[in-house]
Amino acid sequence: MASFRLPQDRRRITGINHMKNGIALSCLLVAVSGLAWLVAGCASTPTLAVQQAGYPKDQVDAPGLFADNCATCHGHDGRARTFHGRFLGAQNFTDARWQKNTSDDEIIRAIKTGPKLMPAFQKKLSAAEIEALAAYVRTFKPAS
Numbered sequence: 011m012a013s014f015r016l017p018q019d020r021r022r023i024t025g026i027n028h029m030k031n032g033i034a035l036s037c038l039l040v041a042v043s044g045l046a047w048l049v050a051g052c053a054s055t056p057t058l059a060v061q062q063a064g065y066p067k068d069q070v071d072a073p074g075l076f077a078d079n080c081a082t083c084h085g086h087d088g089r090a091r092t093f094h095g096r097f098l099g100a101q102n103f104t105d106a107r108w109q110k111n112t113s114d115d116e117i118i119r120a121i122k123t124g125p126k127l128m129p130a131f132q133k134k135l136s137a138a139e140i141e142a143l144a145a146y147v148r149t150f151k152p153a154s
Contacts, residue, residue: 067138072146088150106152117144
């Protein structure tokens with residue numbers, strides 16, 4: 011009984027295709043893992059938010075909340091010149107046009123619902139904390 015064997019060239023092509031598929035799958039897994047890591051870096055649940063949950067707006071440590079929840083992407087200076095900020099397209103809060111054309115209600119809505127890849131904070135922060143953060147975002151001076 012004769013056995014069937016692929017010609018040598020066909021076996022080599024099949025092996026190359028399997029290797030290409032394996033490399034493509036590995037690259038896809040690395041990319042998905044990296045994206046998950048980036049998004050998770052923006053979604054923190056620090057203790058400061060829990061400590062201040064019952065505070066009125068004027069007693070909330072907005073700079074501290076910003077540092078804990080926002081600075082990973084938007085940067086401590088609000089310019090979004092961080093690795094996460096550049097990769098995810100975070101808003102630069104020092105942009106004069108953005109400061110002029112964006113209402114306080116739009117900032118509050120963005121913090122609550124999380125536009126694009128930004129996480130939503132409506133269930134993580136109190137209403138007073140969100141309002142304090144929105145007011146703090148207004149303190150960033152336009153870049154000169």
